[in-house]
Each structure stands twice: as C-alpha cells, then as structure tokens.
Amino acid sequence: MSSPRLSALITGASKGIGAAIAVQLAQDGFDIFLNYRSDHTQAKKVAEQIEAAGVSCTLLPFDVADGDAVEKQLALLLDAPPFVLVNNAGFAADSLFGMMDDNSWKSVIDVHLNGFFNVTRTLLPRMMRKRKGRIVNIASTAGQTGNPGQANYSAAKAGLIGATRSLAVEVAKRNILVNAVAPGFIETEMLDGLPVDEIKKRVPLGRFGRPEEVAYMVSFLCSDKAQYITGQTFSVNGGIYAS
Secondary structure, eight states: OOOOOEEEEEEEEESSSHHHHHHHHHHHHEEEEEESSSSSHHHHHHHHHHHHHTSOOEEEEEEEOOHHHHHHHHHSSSOOOOSSOOOOOOOOOOOOOOGGGGHHHHHIIIIIHHHHHHHHHHHHHHHHTTOOEEEEEEOTHHHHOTTTTTTHHHHHHHHHHHHHHHHHHHHGGTTTTEEEEEOSSSSSSSGGOHHHHHHHSSSTTSSBOOOOHHHHHHHHHHHHGGOOOOOEEEEETTTTTOO
8 A cells, every 4th residue: 555645835836936846846746735825827727737747736825924814724734734844925025225114024024934934833733743844945045145125025034044044953853854945036027127137147157047946956855865954045046145
C-alpha cells in the first residue's frame, strides 16, 4: 500500500512567484492548497495547471492579514497539516517615507508580517506534533539592502528574515526546517511602473529573473536534498546583492 502524498500550502499563489511555486511543487508530487485573496479566475487557471501534474488542488480564498479568516479557512488542514508551508502573500505600496500614509505602512506590514504570523501560528503546533515539516518564507532583496520608496516593504521583508532565523532555532528539534528565499527583480506585475531598463543595467546577469527560478529554489528547500539546511536566507537575484 502506497503512502499518501505530502501536501503544501502556498499563500498568495494565484499569480507571479506564488503561482510558479505552486505549480513546481505540484510537479514535485505535492498535493496543493492554494491560497489567494480575491482573484478567483486566475486562481482557477493555476489550479488547472496543478491538476494537470496529476495531484489535487484545493482553493483557499482568504486574506492572510485577517486572523479570524485564517483560522476558519485552515481548520480543515489541522488534522492533517501540510508538510510544506510557503508564506508568499505580499504586495507593495511604494512611497517616499516622508509622504507615506498610515494605510500604506500598516497594510504592507499586515500582509507580510502579520500574515506570516497568522498562517504559521495556526499550523505550527500541528506540524510540531507530526515532528516534520518545511516552512519557506518569501522575503526580498529589499529586505537585505533597502530600497528608496520602499521603507514599508523593506521593513516587512527584513522582519520576515529575522523571524525565519528565530523560528528555525525554535523548531529544529522537531525536525521542522525554516528558511527564507529572497528574490531580486523578478518578471512579475511588481515591476510595473518601474524604470526597468535602468534597473536591468544594475543586475550583473543583465536580466530579470523568472518566477520559475525562484520556484526552483523553494523546490530544493522542500526536497530530501535539503535536510540539513535551516535558518538560512537564499538570494535569487542575478548577483545584484551578495549577502
């Protein structure tokens, strides 16, 4: 009798990096729980790609910043928690710090940091009882270097890197590995409105990354090949920053 497939929950996975991670983990053989906030049409398209890989996909629409919604929607996962949790949900609300309004600051922190807290805290006790699991937090080069006009985003991503290190130490004895992946400039909608030609000149490899290239790193961290790696931040940035 074959053992049941492992599963993975990816937040913010209806598009961009999150969608690429969900599809890659599906190709790796994981059943997928795909979280997104509101884009039902796009989420269903990603689900079709996942199911084409021969695994199941369960759509979980909720806002990771809403603690009550997180607990309600994740209740069905508590008896059999996913082996993998990828905290990817996020967005940018750029503005020079002196002109940044309260909502731009609070909303970015809420999704990136409070979202990580809400989802991880809900699932972690069950993962600890199982004594196995992988948590991968999608950070950013901005959280390592800072970016003008992104004090809120950089603060949130730097906080996520710090939380990754602390949590990794806490749960290592329960065989739960916690790492972060820090993408640089990746071909997603977050590049919209940016001076892409100028930015590309700053990247040593001379191009932007593809979402799939971030997904490959997540795939590795969720595999048996990464069993002695925890508390680390892995940059996928074309050489624009070396930590």
